[in-house]
Amino acid sequence: MPTSREPATETGASATTSQHGWPLWEVFVRPRRGLSHTHAGSLHAPDAELALRNARDLYTRRQEGVSIWVVRSSDITASAPDEKDSFFDPAGDKVYRHPTFYEIPDEVEHL
Amino acid sequence: MSPAAALDSAVARYSLALGDDALVLCQRLCEWATRAPAIEEDVALMNVALDLLGQARSFLTYAAEREGLGRTEDDLAYLRDERDFSNVQLVEIENGDFATTMARQLVFSAYQYQLYEALSSSADEQIAAISEKAFKEVSYHRDHAARWVVRLGDGTQESHRRMAAGLETVWPFAGELFEPFEVGSELSGLTEMSIARDPASLHDPWSAFVTPVLAEATLEIPATAWAPSGGRSGLHTEAFGYLLAELQHLHRSFPDAKW
Numbered sequence: 001m002p003t004s005r006e007p008a009t010e011t012g013a014s015a016t017t018s019q020h021g022w023p024l025w026e027v028f029v030r031p032r033r034g035l036s037h038t039h040a041g042s043l044h045a046p047d048a049e050l051a052l053r054n055a056r057d058l059y060t061r062r063q064e065g066v067s068i069w070v071v072r073s074s075d076i077t078a079s080a081p082d083e084k085d086s087f088f089d090p091a092g093d094k095v096y097r098h099p100t101f102y103e104i105p106d107e108v109e110h111l
Numbered sequence: 112m113s114p115a116a117a118l119d120s121a122v123a124r125y126s127l128a129l130g131d132d133a134l135v136l137c138q139r140l141c142e143w144a145t146r147a148p149a150i151e152e153d154v155a156l157m158n159v160a161l162d163l164l165g166q167a168r169s170f171l172t173y174a175a176e177r178e179g180l181g182r183t184e185d186d187l188a189y190l191r192d193e194r195d196f197s198n199v200q201l202v203e204i205e206n207g208d209f210a211t212t213m214a215r216q217l218v219f220s221a222y223q224y225q226l227y228e229a230l231s232s233s234a235d236e237q238i239a240a241i242s243e244k245a246f247k248e249v250s251y252h253r254d255h256a257a258r259w260v261v262r263l264g265d266g267t268q269e270s271h272r273r274m275a276a277g278l279e280t281v282w283p284f285a286g287e288l289f290e291p292f293e294v295g296s297e298l299s300g301l302t303e304m305s306i307a308r309d310p311a312s313l314h315d316p317w318s319a320f321v322t323p324v325l326a327e328a329t330l331e332i333p334a335t336a337w338a339p340s341g342g343r344s345g346l347h348t349e350a351f352g353y354l355l356a357e358l359q360h361l362h363r364s365f366p367d368a369k370w
Contacts, residue, residue, distance in 0.1 A: 018149060020148065020149060022149065043151050044149060044151055045151060046262065047262075049258060050258060050262075053155065053254075053255060053258070054151040054152075054154075054155060056251075057151070057154050057155045057158050058151060058154055061158070
Protein backbone atom coordinates (compact mmCIF):
# COMPACT_ATOMS: atom_id res chain seq x y z
CA MET A 1 0.00 0.00 0.00
CA PRO A 2 1.15 3.55 -0.61
CA THR A 3 2.41 5.14 2.55
CA SER A 4 2.06 8.76 1.48
CA ARG A 5 -0.63 10.81 3.17
CA GLU A 6 -2.02 12.17 -0.06
CA PRO A 7 -5.72 12.23 0.68
CA ALA A 8 -7.09 10.38 -2.31
CA THR A 9 -4.77 7.47 -1.77
CA GLU A 10 -5.98 7.01 1.79
CA THR A 11 -8.28 4.14 2.46
CA GLY A 12 -11.05 4.14 5.05
CA ALA A 13 -12.96 7.04 6.55
CA SER A 14 -10.80 7.45 9.64
CA ALA A 15 -8.00 9.05 7.65
CA THR A 16 -10.16 11.90 6.39
CA THR A 17 -12.33 12.60 9.43
CA SER A 18 -11.36 13.74 12.91
CA GLN A 19 -12.35 11.99 16.12
CA HIS A 20 -15.45 14.23 16.08
CA GLY A 21 -16.43 13.03 12.64
CA TRP A 22 -15.35 16.32 11.07
CA PRO A 23 -14.05 15.88 7.54
CA LEU A 24 -10.54 16.80 6.48
CA TRP A 25 -10.03 19.88 4.28
CA GLU A 26 -7.04 20.92 2.20
CA VAL A 27 -6.13 24.59 2.44
CA PHE A 28 -4.75 26.71 -0.40
CA VAL A 29 -3.50 30.20 0.32
CA ARG A 30 -2.68 32.91 -2.19
CA PRO A 31 0.17 34.93 -0.71
CA ARG A 32 -0.54 38.06 -2.73
CA ARG A 33 -2.15 39.32 -5.88
CA GLY A 34 -0.61 37.96 -9.02
CA LEU A 35 0.53 34.71 -7.44
CA SER A 36 -1.45 31.49 -7.50
CA HIS A 37 -2.95 29.65 -4.55
CA THR A 38 -0.47 27.27 -2.97
CA HIS A 39 -1.20 24.28 -0.78
CA ALA A 40 -0.62 25.32 2.81
CA GLY A 41 -1.78 22.29 4.79
CA SER A 42 -4.92 20.61 5.99
CA LEU A 43 -7.36 20.82 8.87
CA HIS A 44 -10.58 19.40 10.24
CA ALA A 45 -13.83 21.39 10.21
CA PRO A 46 -17.53 20.51 10.27
CA ASP A 47 -18.32 22.42 7.06
CA ALA A 48 -16.81 24.62 4.37
CA GLU A 49 -17.52 27.96 6.03
CA LEU A 50 -15.88 26.95 9.29
CA ALA A 51 -13.05 25.33 7.37
CA LEU A 52 -12.35 28.73 5.78
CA ARG A 53 -12.32 30.37 9.18
CA ASN A 54 -10.12 27.70 10.72
CA ALA A 55 -7.79 28.11 7.76
CA ARG A 56 -7.66 31.84 8.42
CA ASP A 57 -6.69 31.16 12.03
CA LEU A 58 -4.18 28.42 11.28
CA TYR A 59 -2.47 29.53 8.08
CA THR A 60 -2.74 33.32 7.79
CA ARG A 61 -1.82 34.39 11.32
CA ARG A 62 1.21 36.26 10.04
CA GLN A 63 -0.41 37.94 7.06
CA GLU A 64 0.56 35.10 4.75
CA GLY A 65 -2.40 35.53 2.45
CA VAL A 66 -4.95 37.60 0.61
CA SER A 67 -7.21 34.71 -0.41
CA ILE A 68 -7.97 31.22 0.85
CA TRP A 69 -9.50 28.17 -0.83
CA VAL A 70 -10.60 25.10 1.05
CA VAL A 71 -11.38 21.80 -0.63
CA ARG A 72 -12.61 18.63 0.95
CA SER A 73 -9.68 16.22 0.90
CA SER A 74 -11.96 13.45 -0.29
CA ASP A 75 -12.75 15.53 -3.41
CA ILE A 76 -9.14 15.55 -4.49
CA THR A 77 -8.00 12.87 -6.92
CA ALA A 78 -4.28 12.44 -6.52
CA SER A 79 -1.73 10.48 -8.49
CA ALA A 80 -0.57 7.42 -6.64
CA PRO A 81 3.08 7.11 -5.63
CA ASP A 82 3.37 3.68 -7.30
CA GLU A 83 2.37 5.23 -10.61
CA LYS A 84 5.31 7.60 -10.41
CA ASP A 85 7.32 5.79 -13.10
CA SER A 86 4.62 5.79 -15.75
CA PHE A 87 3.50 9.33 -14.90
CA PHE A 88 6.72 11.24 -14.67
CA ASP A 89 9.71 9.31 -16.01
CA PRO A 90 8.73 9.57 -19.71
CA ALA A 91 9.37 13.34 -19.57
CA GLY A 92 12.91 12.79 -18.36
CA ASP A 93 14.66 12.38 -21.74
CA LYS A 94 12.70 14.99 -23.72
CA VAL A 95 15.10 17.86 -23.33
CA TYR A 96 13.54 19.64 -26.33
CA ARG A 97 10.60 20.50 -24.12
CA HIS A 98 12.81 22.88 -22.19
CA PRO A 99 13.28 26.32 -23.72
CA THR A 100 17.06 25.99 -24.06
CA PHE A 101 17.49 26.10 -27.84
CA TYR A 102 17.55 29.81 -28.41
CA GLU A 103 19.62 32.75 -27.23
CA ILE A 104 18.07 34.97 -24.59
CA PRO A 105 18.81 38.63 -25.27
CA ASP A 106 20.70 40.31 -22.44
CA GLU A 107 17.98 42.93 -22.12
CA VAL A 108 15.42 40.33 -21.08
CA GLU A 109 15.49 39.91 -17.35
CA HIS A 110 13.65 37.45 -15.12
CA LEU A 111 13.22 34.79 -17.79
CA MET B 112 -9.71 69.30 40.86
CA SER B 113 -9.08 71.41 37.79
CA PRO B 114 -11.26 70.72 34.75
CA ALA B 115 -8.24 69.32 32.88
CA ALA B 116 -7.40 66.97 35.74
CA ALA B 117 -11.02 65.90 36.00
CA LEU B 118 -11.07 65.12 32.29
CA ASP B 119 -7.85 63.10 32.56
CA SER B 120 -9.31 61.13 35.42
CA ALA B 121 -12.59 60.46 33.60
CA VAL B 122 -10.85 59.36 30.38
CA ALA B 123 -8.55 57.13 32.43
CA ARG B 124 -11.48 55.44 34.15
CA TYR B 125 -13.33 54.96 30.88
CA SER B 126 -10.27 53.42 29.23
CA LEU B 127 -9.69 51.27 32.27
CA ALA B 128 -13.22 49.84 32.11
CA LEU B 129 -12.87 48.97 28.42
CA GLY B 130 -9.42 47.50 29.07
CA ASP B 131 -10.66 45.46 32.05
CA ASP B 132 -13.43 43.93 29.93
CA ALA B 133 -10.89 42.77 27.35
CA LEU B 134 -8.29 41.64 29.90
CA VAL B 135 -10.68 39.54 31.97
CA LEU B 136 -12.34 37.88 28.97
CA CYS B 137 -8.88 37.14 27.58
CA GLN B 138 -7.93 35.42 30.82
CA ARG B 139 -11.15 33.38 30.78
CA LEU B 140 -10.70 32.32 27.15
CA CYS B 141 -7.13 31.23 27.87
CA GLU B 142 -8.57 28.53 30.13
CA TRP B 143 -9.64 26.82 26.89
CA ALA B 144 -6.02 26.37 25.79
CA THR B 145 -5.47 22.65 25.09
CA ARG B 146 -9.07 21.94 26.16
CA ALA B 147 -11.12 23.12 23.17
CA PRO B 148 -13.20 20.50 21.33
CA ALA B 149 -10.74 20.41 18.43
CA ILE B 150 -7.23 21.73 17.92
CA GLU B 151 -8.48 24.04 15.15
CA GLU B 152 -10.94 25.58 17.60
CA ASP B 153 -8.24 25.81 20.23
CA VAL B 154 -6.22 28.02 17.90
CA ALA B 155 -9.30 30.06 16.97
CA LEU B 156 -10.13 30.78 20.61
CA MET B 157 -6.55 31.70 21.42
CA ASN B 158 -6.49 34.08 18.46
CA VAL B 159 -9.56 35.78 19.88
CA ALA B 160 -7.93 35.89 23.32
CA LEU B 161 -4.75 37.40 21.86
CA ASP B 162 -6.75 40.11 20.10
CA LEU B 163 -8.42 40.92 23.42
CA LEU B 164 -5.06 41.04 25.16
CA GLY B 165 -3.86 43.57 22.61
CA GLN B 166 -6.95 45.70 23.21
CA ALA B 167 -6.46 45.41 26.98
CA ARG B 168 -2.84 46.50 26.75
CA SER B 169 -3.71 49.52 24.61
CA PHE B 170 -6.50 50.68 26.91
CA LEU B 171 -4.62 50.02 30.16
CA THR B 172 -1.52 51.79 28.83
CA TYR B 173 -3.65 54.77 27.88
CA ALA B 174 -5.48 54.71 31.21
CA ALA B 175 -2.15 54.74 33.04
CA GLU B 176 -0.96 57.65 30.92
CA ARG B 177 -4.07 59.74 31.49
CA GLU B 178 -4.36 59.11 35.24
CA GLY B 179 -0.78 60.35 35.57
CA LEU B 180 0.05 58.48 38.76
CA GLY B 181 3.18 56.89 37.38
CA ARG B 182 1.57 53.48 37.06
CA THR B 183 2.11 51.16 34.08
CA GLU B 184 -0.17 48.72 32.26
CA ASP B 185 1.37 45.94 34.37
CA ASP B 186 0.62 47.76 37.63
CA LEU B 187 -2.99 48.11 36.53
CA ALA B 188 -3.35 44.50 35.41
CA TYR B 189 -1.47 42.79 38.20
CA LEU B 190 -1.57 44.97 41.27
CA ARG B 191 -5.18 46.05 41.59
CA ASP B 192 -7.58 44.13 43.80
CA GLU B 193 -10.99 42.82 42.92
CA ARG B 194 -12.93 45.91 43.88
CA ASP B 195 -10.73 48.10 41.68
CA PHE B 196 -11.62 46.21 38.51
CA SER B 197 -14.41 47.80 36.50
CA ASN B 198 -15.18 45.06 33.98
CA VAL B 199 -18.75 43.88 33.47
CA GLN B 200 -19.62 40.63 35.18
CA LEU B 201 -20.40 38.95 31.86
CA VAL B 202 -16.71 38.56 31.02
CA GLU B 203 -15.76 37.01 34.36
CA ILE B 204 -18.37 34.27 34.65
CA GLU B 205 -17.01 30.77 34.26
CA ASN B 206 -16.62 29.30 30.79
CA GLY B 207 -19.02 26.40 31.25
CA ASP B 208 -19.09 24.14 28.22
CA PHE B 209 -18.18 25.20 24.70
CA ALA B 210 -21.76 26.24 23.98
CA THR B 211 -21.86 28.53 27.01
CA THR B 212 -18.57 30.09 25.95
CA MET B 213 -19.95 30.66 22.45
CA ALA B 214 -23.12 32.22 23.88
CA ARG B 215 -20.97 34.66 25.86
CA GLN B 216 -18.77 35.32 22.82
CA LEU B 217 -21.81 36.17 20.74
CA VAL B 218 -23.31 38.51 23.33
CA PHE B 219 -20.02 40.22 24.12
CA SER B 220 -18.41 40.46 20.70
CA ALA B 221 -21.65 41.83 19.23
CA TYR B 222 -21.52 44.50 21.95
CA GLN B 223 -17.84 45.25 21.29
CA TYR B 224 -18.62 45.47 17.58
CA GLN B 225 -21.11 48.29 18.15
CA LEU B 226 -18.91 49.91 20.78
CA TYR B 227 -15.75 50.05 18.71
CA GLU B 228 -17.62 51.09 15.60
CA ALA B 229 -19.04 54.03 17.53
CA LEU B 230 -15.75 54.87 19.26
CA SER B 231 -13.83 54.87 15.97
CA SER B 232 -15.06 58.44 15.66
CA SER B 233 -14.40 59.34 19.30
CA ALA B 234 -13.23 62.88 19.91
CA ASP B 235 -10.33 61.36 21.82
CA GLU B 236 -7.77 60.45 19.17
CA GLN B 237 -6.17 57.64 21.13
CA ILE B 238 -9.50 55.95 21.92
CA ALA B 239 -10.51 56.36 18.28
CA ALA B 240 -7.29 54.77 17.04
CA ILE B 241 -7.48 51.79 19.41
CA SER B 242 -11.14 51.27 18.53
CA GLU B 243 -10.59 51.43 14.80
CA LYS B 244 -8.01 48.66 14.99
CA ALA B 245 -10.05 46.60 17.46
CA PHE B 246 -13.18 46.91 15.32
CA LYS B 247 -11.68 44.69 12.63
CA GLU B 248 -10.69 42.13 15.23
CA VAL B 249 -14.08 41.90 16.91
CA SER B 250 -15.83 41.73 13.53
CA TYR B 251 -14.17 38.37 13.21
CA HIS B 252 -14.94 37.36 16.80
CA ARG B 253 -18.60 38.13 16.24
CA ASP B 254 -18.70 36.18 13.01
CA HIS B 255 -16.95 33.21 14.62
CA ALA B 256 -19.34 33.13 17.58
CA ALA B 257 -22.48 33.63 15.46
CA ARG B 258 -21.59 30.73 13.19
CA TRP B 259 -21.07 28.41 16.14
CA VAL B 260 -24.27 29.49 17.86
CA VAL B 261 -26.23 28.76 14.67
CA ARG B 262 -24.54 25.39 14.18
CA LEU B 263 -24.99 24.25 17.75
CA GLY B 264 -28.48 25.70 18.19
CA ASP B 265 -29.73 24.29 14.90
CA GLY B 266 -27.65 21.13 15.17
CA THR B 267 -28.44 17.93 17.01
CA GLN B 268 -30.86 17.56 19.90
CA GLU B 269 -27.95 17.50 22.33
CA SER B 270 -26.15 20.51 20.84
CA HIS B 271 -29.43 22.46 20.86
CA ARG B 272 -30.01 21.58 24.50
CA ARG B 273 -26.52 22.75 25.44
CA MET B 274 -26.71 25.92 23.36
CA ALA B 275 -30.06 26.84 24.91
CA ALA B 276 -28.69 26.17 28.40
CA GLY B 277 -25.57 28.24 27.66
CA LEU B 278 -27.65 31.14 26.45
CA GLU B 279 -29.81 30.87 29.57
CA THR B 280 -26.67 31.15 31.74
CA VAL B 281 -25.21 34.11 29.91
CA TRP B 282 -28.26 36.17 29.00
CA PRO B 283 -28.99 37.82 32.37
CA PHE B 284 -25.49 39.33 32.32
CA ALA B 285 -26.06 41.04 28.97
CA GLY B 286 -28.10 43.86 30.50
CA GLU B 287 -25.12 45.36 32.31
CA LEU B 288 -23.41 46.07 28.98
CA PHE B 289 -25.94 48.77 28.22
CA GLU B 290 -26.12 50.44 31.61
CA PRO B 291 -24.46 53.80 32.23
CA PHE B 292 -20.97 53.37 33.66
CA GLU B 293 -21.65 55.51 36.70
CA VAL B 294 -24.82 57.48 37.07
CA GLY B 295 -24.27 61.19 37.50
CA SER B 296 -20.49 61.03 37.41
CA GLU B 297 -18.13 62.95 35.18
CA LEU B 298 -18.15 59.95 32.85
CA SER B 299 -21.50 61.14 31.53
CA GLY B 300 -19.63 64.31 30.54
CA LEU B 301 -17.45 62.20 28.28
CA THR B 302 -20.51 61.21 26.29
CA GLU B 303 -21.48 64.83 25.78
CA MET B 304 -17.95 65.56 24.59
CA SER B 305 -18.21 62.65 22.10
CA ILE B 306 -15.27 60.93 23.79
CA ALA B 307 -17.34 58.05 25.14
CA ARG B 308 -20.61 56.55 23.92
CA ASP B 309 -23.76 56.14 25.95
CA PRO B 310 -23.89 52.34 26.40
CA ALA B 311 -27.69 52.43 26.08
CA SER B 312 -27.35 53.68 22.50
CA LEU B 313 -25.56 50.44 21.57
CA HIS B 314 -28.43 48.19 22.59
CA ASP B 315 -30.67 48.44 19.54
CA PRO B 316 -27.99 47.80 16.90
CA TRP B 317 -26.63 45.01 19.12
CA SER B 318 -30.07 43.46 19.31
CA ALA B 319 -30.57 43.85 15.56
CA PHE B 320 -27.61 41.54 15.05
CA VAL B 321 -28.10 39.05 17.89
CA THR B 322 -31.85 38.47 17.50
CA PRO B 323 -31.73 37.08 13.92
CA VAL B 324 -28.73 34.90 14.83
CA LEU B 325 -30.70 33.36 17.68
CA ALA B 326 -33.71 32.93 15.41
CA GLU B 327 -31.59 31.14 12.81
CA ALA B 328 -30.19 29.00 15.60
CA THR B 329 -33.79 28.08 16.59
CA LEU B 330 -33.12 29.50 20.05
CA GLU B 331 -35.53 31.56 22.08
CA ILE B 332 -34.43 34.68 23.88
CA PRO B 333 -34.44 33.66 27.53
CA ALA B 334 -37.06 35.36 29.67
CA THR B 335 -35.29 36.59 32.76
CA ALA B 336 -36.17 38.98 35.51
CA TRP B 337 -32.79 38.64 37.24
CA ALA B 338 -30.44 41.38 36.10
CA PRO B 339 -27.04 41.14 37.82
CA SER B 340 -25.02 44.31 37.70
CA GLY B 341 -22.35 46.29 39.49
CA GLY B 342 -19.16 45.15 37.75
CA ARG B 343 -18.43 48.66 36.52
CA SER B 344 -18.31 49.89 40.10
CA GLY B 345 -16.20 47.00 41.37
CA LEU B 346 -18.83 44.48 42.45
CA HIS B 347 -17.93 41.09 41.09
CA THR B 348 -19.05 37.49 41.16
CA GLU B 349 -17.48 34.85 43.37
CA ALA B 350 -15.69 33.35 40.38
CA PHE B 351 -13.77 36.57 39.76
CA GLY B 352 -11.46 36.28 42.77
CA TYR B 353 -10.15 32.93 41.56
CA LEU B 354 -9.60 34.29 38.07
CA LEU B 355 -7.69 37.24 39.45
CA ALA B 356 -5.55 35.00 41.66
CA GLU B 357 -4.49 33.01 38.63
CA LEU B 358 -3.90 36.15 36.57
CA GLN B 359 -1.87 37.95 39.21
CA HIS B 360 -0.08 35.46 41.42
CA LEU B 361 3.08 35.14 39.32
CA HIS B 362 3.60 38.87 39.09
CA ARG B 363 2.88 39.36 42.76
CA SER B 364 5.16 36.50 43.83
CA PHE B 365 8.01 37.51 41.52
CA PRO B 366 7.54 41.22 40.86
CA ASP B 367 10.38 41.51 38.36
CA ALA B 368 9.78 38.23 36.57
CA LYS B 369 10.53 38.42 32.86
CA TRP B 370 10.18 35.90 30.08
